[in-house]
Amino acid sequence: MKSFFDRLHGKKTKPLTAKANVNTVPLSAEQIGIDSVHGSRLEPQQLISGCAQSIGKQRDHNEDCLFAFSFTMGGEANSAPLGLFIVADGMGGHQYGEVASSAAIRTIANYLLKRFHAYLINPSEGMEEPLQEIMRSAFTDAQRAVTQAAPGSGTTLTAALVLGKQMTIAHVGDSRAYALRADGRVEVLTRDHSLVKRLEELGQISSEEAAAHPQRNVLYRAIGQGEVLEPDIFTTPFPQPGYLLLCSDGLWSVLSDDNLCDLVTSAPTLHSACQNLVNAANDAGGPDNISAVLVQLIG
Amino acid sequence: MGGMGSVYRARDLHFPSVVKLVAVKEMIIRASDPLVRKSVVQNFEREANILATLYHPSIPRIYDYFSEANRSYLVLEFIHGKDLEAIINETNGFLTEERVLGWAIELCDVLSFLHAHKPDPIIFRDMKPSNVMVNPTDHIILVDFGIAKPFQVGQKGTMIGTEGYSPPEQYRGEAGPLADIYALGATIHHALSRRDPRLEPPFSFGERPLRKVNPAVSAELEAVINTALQYNPGDRFHNADAMKEALVAAGRKTGILNHISGLTASVQSSGGIKPLWVFQCEDEIRGAPLYHDGAVYIGSYDHNLYSLKAVDGKLNWKYATEGGVVTRPAAYEGDIFIGSEDQSLHVISARTGKVNWTYHTEGRVYSSPRIAEGHVFFGSDDQHIHAVNLGSGRAAWRFETAAPVRSTPFVAHDSVFAGCENGDFYCVDFRGELKWHYKAKMAVTSSPCEADGVVYFGSLDSSFYALDARAGWVIWRFRMGKGSIASPYTTEGLVFVGSADGNIYAIDTHTSKEAWRFKTEHQVSSSPVVYKDALYCGSADGNVYCLEARTGRLRWKFATKGPITGSPLVYDDIVYIGSTDHFLYTLLA
Numbered sequence: 001m002k003s004f005f006d007r008l009h010g011k012k013t014k015p016l017t018a019k020a021n022v023n024t025v026p027l028s029a030e031q032i033g034i035d036s037v038h039g040s041r042l043e044p045q046q047l048i049s050g051c052a053q054s055i056g057k058q059r060d061h062n063e064d065c066l067f068a069f070s071f072t073m074g075g076e077a078n079s080a081p082l083g084l085f086i087v088a089d090g091m092g093g094h095q096y097g098e099v100a101s102s103a104a105i106r107t108i109a110n111y112l113l114k115r116f117h118a119y120l121i122n123p124s125e126g127m128e129e130p131l132q133e134i135m136r137s138a139f140t141d142a143q144r145a146v147t148q149a150a151p152g153s154g155t156t157l158t159a160a161l162v163l164g165k166q167m168t169i170a171h172v173g174d175s176r177a178y179a180l181r182a183d184g185r186v187e188v189l190t191r192d193h194s195l196v197k198r199l200e201e202l203g204q205i206s207s208e209e210a211a212a213h214p215q216r217n218v219l220y221r222a223i224g225q226g227e228v229l230e231p232d233i234f235t236t237p238f239p240q241p242g243y244l245l246l247c248s249d250g251l252w253s254v255l256s257d258d259n260l261c262d263l264v265t266s267a268p269t270l271h272s273a274c275q276n277l278v279n280a281a282n283d284a285g286g287p288d289n290i291s292a293v294l295v296q297l298i299g
Numbered sequence: 300m301g302g303m304g305s306v307y308r309a310r311d312l313h314f315p316s317v318v319k320l321v322a323v324k325e326m327i328i329r330a331s332d333p334l335v336r337k338s339v340v341q342n343f344e345r346e347a348n349i350l351a352t353l354y355h356p357s358i359p360r361i362y363d364y365f366s367e368a369n370r371s372y373l374v375l376e377f378i379h380g381k382d383l384e385a386i387i388n389e390t391n392g393f394l395t396e397e398r399v400l401g402w403a404i405e406l407c408d409v410l411s412f413l414h415a416h417k418p419d420p421i422i423f424r425d426m427k428p429s430n431v432m433v434n435p436t437d438h439i440i441l442v443d444f445g446i447a448k449p450f451q452v453g454q455k456g457t458m459i460g461t462e463g464y465s466p467p468e469q470y471r472g473e474a475g476p477l478a479d480i481y482a483l484g485a486t487i488h489h490a491l492s493r494r495d496p497r498l499e500p501p502f503s504f505g506e507r508p509l510r511k512v513n514p515a516v517s518a519e520l521e522a523v524i525n526t527a528l529q530y531n532p533g534d535r536f537h538n539a540d541a542m543k544e545a546l547v548a549a550g551r552k553t554g555i556l557n558h559i560s561g562l563t564a565s566v567q568s569s570g571g572i573k574p575l576w577v578f579q580c581e582d583e584i585r586g587a588p589l590y591h592d593g594a595v596y597i598g599s600y601d602h603n604l605y606s607l608k609a610v611d612g613k614l615n616w617k618y619a620t621e622g623g624v625v626t627r628p629a630a631y632e633g634d635i636f637i638g639s640e641d642q643s644l645h646v647i648s649a650r651t652g653k654v655n656w657t658y659h660t661e662g663r664v665y666s667s668p669r670i671a672e673g674h675v676f677f678g679s680d681d682q683h684i685h686a687v688n689l690g691s692g693r694a695a696w697r698f699e700t701a702a703p704v705r706s707t708p709f710v711a712h713d714s715v716f717a718g719c720e721n722g723d724f725y726c727v728d729f730r731g732e733l734k735w736h737y738k739a740k741m742a743v744t745s746s747p748c749e750a751d752g753v754v755y756f757g758s759l760d761s762s763f764y765a766l767d768a769r770a771g772w773v774i775w776r777f778r779m780g781k782g783s784i785a786s787p788y789t790t791e792g793l794v795f796v797g798s799a800d801g802n803i804y805a806i807d808t809h810t811s812k813e814a815w816r817f818k819t820e821h822q823v824s825s826s827p828v829v830y831k832d833a834l835y836c837g838s839a840d841g842n843v844y845c846l847e848a849r850t851g852r853l854r855w856k857f858a859t860k861g862p863i864t865g866s867p868l869v870y871d872d873i874v875y876i877g878s879t880d881h882f883l884y885t886l887l888a
Contacts, residue, residue, distance in 0.1 A: 080767075080769060080770045127772055127773065128773070129773065130765075130773040130774060130775045130776045130811075131772060131773065131774050131775070132774060132775040132811055133775070133776070163767065163770065163772055164752075164767055164769050164770050164772075165752050165767075165769060166752055166753065166767050166772075166774065168774065195467075195501075198500060198501050198502060199467070201500075202502060202530070204530070220501050226497070227497075228495075228497045228498070230497065230498050232810070233810060233811075234807075234809035234810045235753070235765070235774045235775065235809055236751075236809055237751050237752055
């Protein structure tokens with residue numbers, strides 16, 4: 001029974017005493033359903049996700065945009081699950097920010113889902129072109145779309161394409177992808193393309209100074225800006241057991257890593273975890289639009 | 300910003316009897332917002348007015364400007380030549396220091412002229428190779444004054460200036476003359492290093508020292524560029540004239556015209572390195588050694604497998620097959636496994652050198668045996684991957700392929716991975732059933748390796764592949780100058796591989812970016828090995844190289860008397876490697 005609880009709370013390495021205040025309400029149907037029980041592995045392997053968004057408490061319109069898609073096929077085809085998850089945070093005057101973030105997400109989702117259409121219908125069909133190059137082309141498309149739809153504006157974009165146990169992440173700007181591991185470790189997978197982050201990396205300012213820096217919103221790379229768009233693209237194993245979290249700076253700038261982890265692991269479902277994250281960011285002042293997408297690979 | 304620009308080559312018909320070419324710069328204002336439109340037109344007219352007042356040999360003359368509907372036009376002097384970015388991209392290898400120095404001095408001149416403009420200094424703000432034209436007499440002209448406009452601060456995402464060339468303070472809206480000095484430093488750095496700063500994090504020049512990328516650059520010029528690229532404006536040259544003086548002084552000191560012969564990289568020669576012992580076979584060594592229980596095993600073209608005492612290289616025994624041995628031996632429970640051109644896998648007692656059993660295939664065996672899960676896996680020219688039960692010595696299964704298999708199978712995740720000479724790459728399960736297959740454009744002789752669910756291999760098609768081990772998806776592909784038959788080695792987020800283009804590459808396994816490359820004098824078909832913080836690899840140029848694994852910096856090299864195609868083994872601080880000069884060498888790591 002102990003191991004069952006540990007598993008639910010994702011704290012395998014910690015002794016039970018560390019969770020003295022453990023919530024003892026009866027398990028919900030979702031809790032029991034999400035993880036496999038006592039050794040019987042869930043088939044087929046699948047990606048599940050939740051998401052939440054809020055305008056925040058200090059902005060009068062929402063310039064964030066998010067996207068979540070997952071695909072599973074069970075049976076003799078025995079496909080690897082496929083998922084596409086994106087967060088974008090638009091910027092620029094004249095209300096162009098929301099145009100930019102939504103144009104970028106639509107373009108990328110359209111490009112990628114078209115490319116994967118054959119796989120969705122017939123999962124035994126592989127893909128000739130490398131995933132990282134497909135992602136790069138999608139970003140180039142988005143750059144063109146944003147430049148046309150909202151000249152002068154820009155948007156961050158953090159996209160995770162999950163295929164089987166690997167995820168290919170493409171990223172521009174200061175939205176983030178996190179790996180939240182079951183043992184409580186929180187790892188930022190992306191690197192903010194922001195001026196203060198760069199100054200911090202160079203040791204010119206401390207992380208405290210960075211958090212309060214007047215130029216903390218200045219990005220040096222964004223979709224829709226500059227002549228050459230060079231997204232960071234990398235492939236890494238999906239955190240399992242654990243979660244992938246994509247979020248805009250409206251979330252991460254006001255919540256600590258420990259907050260993120262506690263809010264996620266204490267919630268019964270991914271959707272309520274996302275709602276808790278957004279609520280916590282609003283409770284902390286809600287200075288900006290807030291978006292969160294949470295993904296789990298189960299089975 | 301807010302307007303798309305094109306530049307046309309046009310003929311001025313005011314001069315019908317001669318061909319007077321002009322450049323017509325067109326701005327199409329696409330923005331529908333009236334505020335944006337207004338600011339775009341204002342920028343345009345600002346550029347026109349600035350240019351109209353400037354007379355300098357490195358600044359294009361302006362003849363006229365006009366607007367029509369949502370388009371504005373600027374008529375400028377037509378500059379013959381190419382922009383510097385195109386020149387950098389079209390040049391094979393590096394531009395000479397002499398040429399770049401000449402341009403840099405002229406750029407200082409024109410910046411000095413702009414900065415001295417009255418009543419207010421003109422800050423160019425956008426110095427970068429694509430804004431520098433080089434005319435047929437190799438002089439420079441600065442073009443595109445389009446963003447000489449006030450910097451806006453405060454709003455998220457206010458980004459002006461070209462990422463990569465701009466100094467830190469420009470991101471704070473404090474671009475003064477010293478911002479142009481920095482961007483000039485960045486431009487020269489790009490021209491000499493061929494590393495496009497737009498593809499690097501901002502202000503990271505200090506992390507890629509110029510002379511590490513291009514050792515032909517003089518220390519004197521590098522020092523001038525470093526001063527221009529200082530993070531704090533106060534640490535840079537105080538003005539463009541001071542930078543010009545420093546450039547001229549550097550050029551005089553190096554005597555610029557003979558700079559190429561004057562500098563050689565500080566390469567440590569093999570003079571100091573003596574092998575601990577050597578062992579001579581009767582023919583070439585093309586395979587790799589194995590260390591097992593105090594002995595070193597090596598096969599040779601002379602048909603033999605040798606067992607040598609690791610301490611002094613004395614012969615324990617030799618075992619003769621009926622063909623050349625070019626594979627790497629494997630060991631399991633006191634037995635040594637080796638494939639031979641005689642079409643057989645031989646299993647020999649490590650202690651006595653006597654054969655225990657053999658397994659016959661229908662083709663020559665160039666693939667090395669891999670032992671896992673109670674079986675030995677290897678490929679053969681008979682177009683099969685063989686799985687042989689270690690207990691019985693009998694085939695568990697044979698997997699038929701489309702061409703000979705010379706790649707050594709890799710076993711992980713209940714799967715066997717191997718390449719094939721027609722470019723097929725197979726993933727087979729432990730029952731010998733195909734899980735997935737991928738087709739490269741040419742042979743995959745390279746033996747795969749796997750880490751974190753990703754399988755890596757090279758191909759003669761000049762690509763290096765990273766495939767999802769489970770599904771066979773291509774995650775990324777890395778282009779090499781030529782094909783590769785060498786096997787990769789991966790550790791700590793880097794994968795290392797040699798290529799027929801002579802390079803040893805280190806590639807980031809997550810981003811597929813080149814971490815470094817090291818150029819040898821000939822093809823590299825030897826497979827690198829990382830031991831502690833160093834990488835060891837042979838080359839067909841005859842040398843064994845020891846490089847710093849993180850940076851690719853040469854630590855030492857050791858010359859043998861023949862091309863090296865076999866791979867090294869490092870055990871207990873000793874490097875074992877065979878050469879086609881018939882010798883097995885042992886070197887201190």
